[in-house]
Amino acid sequence: MTIFNFSAGPAVLPRPVLEQAQAELIDWHGSGMSVMEMSHRGPEFQSIIDEALADLRELMNIPSNYQILFLQGGAQGQFSAVPLNLIGATGKADYVNTGHWSTLAMKEAARFGQVNEVCSSADSRFDHIPAFSEWKLSKDASYVHYTPNETVGGLEFQWVPEVGDVPLVADMSSNILSREIDVSKFGLIYAGAQKNIGPSGLTLVIVRDDLIGKSLPITPVTYDYKKYADAGSMYNTPSTYGIYLAGLVFKWLKAQGGVAAMEAINVEKSNLLYHYLNDCGGFYYSPIAEADRSRMNVVFRLKDEALDAAFLKESKAAGLLQLKGHKIAGGMRASIYNAMPVEGVQALLSFMKDFAQRNG
Ligand code: PLP
Numbered sequence: 001m002t003i004f005n006f007s008a009g010p011a012v013l014p015r016p017v018l019e020q021a022q023a024e025l026i027d028w029h030g031s032g033m034s035v036m037e038m039s040h041r042g043p044e045f046q047s048i049i050d051e052a053l054a055d056l057r058e059l060m061n062i063p064s065n066y067q068i069l070f071l072q073g074g075a076q077g078q079f080s081a082v083p084l085n086l087i088g089a090t091g092k093a094d095y096v097n098t099g100h101w102s103t104l105a106m107k108e109a110a111r112f113g114q115v116n117e118v119c120s121s122a123d124s125r126f127d128h129i130p131a132f133s134e135w136k137l138s139k140d141a142s143y144v145h146y147t148p149n150e151t152v153g154g155l156e157f158q159w160v161p162e163v164g165d166v167p168l169v170a171d172m173s174s175n176i177l178s179r180e181i182d183v184s185k186f187g188l189i190y191a192g193a194q195k196n197i198g199p200s201g202l203t204l205v206i207v208r209d210d211l212i213g214k215s216l217p218i219t220p221v222t223y224d225y226k227k228y229a230d231a232g233s234m235y236n237t238p239s240t241y242g243i244y245l246a247g248l249v250f251k252w253l254k255a256q257g258g259v260a261a262m263e264a265i266n267v268e269k270s271n272l273l274y275h276y277l278n279d280c281g282g283f284y285y286s287p288i289a290e291a292d293r294s295r296m297n298v299v300f301r302l303k304d305e306a307l308d309a310a311f312l313k314e315s316k317a318a319g320l321l322q323l324k325g326h327k328i329a330g331g332m333r334a335s336i337y338n339a340m341p342v343e344g345v346q347a348l349l350s351f352m353k354d355f356a357q358r359n360g
Contacts, residue, residue: 004344052247099150154299202242
């Protein structure tokens with residue numbers, strides 16, 4: 001039986017990447033060392049990180065006035081690091097609240113300065129993204145923070161907010177590299193690696209040069225962008241194996257045709273599920289406004305919640321793993337990141353149709 005894993009994260013990695021890592025596990029390129037056993041100061045690891053950086057810069061078309069940092073502490077570490085490094089400009093920051101992760105980011109930032117909630121859809125259980133015309137941006141924010149893809153709720157921005165000269169900061173943990181973006185529209189992009197990049201434990205930050213070096217005096221040294229930019233991400237020992245695996249994922253992405261090719265596949269995969277949810281006669285439904293549905297995390301519910309347990313048990317038996325929604329959201333969630341092949345989505349669709357037929 002072919003297994004398809006719909007975990008929201010840590011998520012499935014491309015099979016060829018795991019196979020290459022397995023082949024190189026004990027002896028990397030004849031060096032006599034595993035990547036896990038190499039000094040991060042040695043030429044072997046330097047070549048690994050240099051190649052990963054160059055490939056990511058090419059894949060995302062990252063302009064030369066942006067630094068790419070490989071950090072630790074996860075995306076939630078950046079909930080602290082972003083305000084610690086950026087809020088000092090005016091002491092204030094704007095936060096767009098579209099769900100679980102943006103709420104947490106906003107709460108953490110409020111520990112370091114004045115936070116303005118620009119908009120929120122909490123009153124309707126975060127079932128849509130508030131229209132830009134409703135946003136109350138402040139005049140003197142150091143930055144505007146938003147979450148382009150809400151992993152728990154299953155919402156995704158299909159547009160990039162135009163916030164003028166104020167740096168735009170995005171938590172792209174769950175949709176980075178899944179669609180083409182113009183990096184120059186952002187002041188800072190961050191992402192935990194564990195969905196579209198590699199294993200957990202690695203955190204990616206892409207930050208414009210002029211935003212580096214302005215941290216609050218209380219900033220812990222391991223969260224100070226300048227320290228890491230100056231040290232080529234190696235102020236302390238980085239997540240070496242995580243960077244190596246991320247590098248293999250970047251190579252795999254390039255071989256697939258890059259981000260544009262990946263985006264086309266992601267549109268196809270998510271459409272398969274959303275079209276069915278619209279057309280299935282109400283047995284399943286999406287709680288999210290049609291225009292704001294995520295391509296990465298397809299959240300859906302069964303009309304009869306009493307069938308949830310049977311759906312999960314039978315889907316697991318059919319090799320379709322980890323479809324349970326986040327504990328605060330309930331229902332189901334099929335996370336279909338870059339490494340999920342179209343066949344996985346087709347298998348899920350067949351199962352859903354069959355289950356509906358038997359229980360409808
Ligand atoms: N932000 C988003 C959008 C996420 O999906 C997640 C994790 O799933 C996080 C933040 C938290 O990431 P971490 O566990 O790396 O701190």
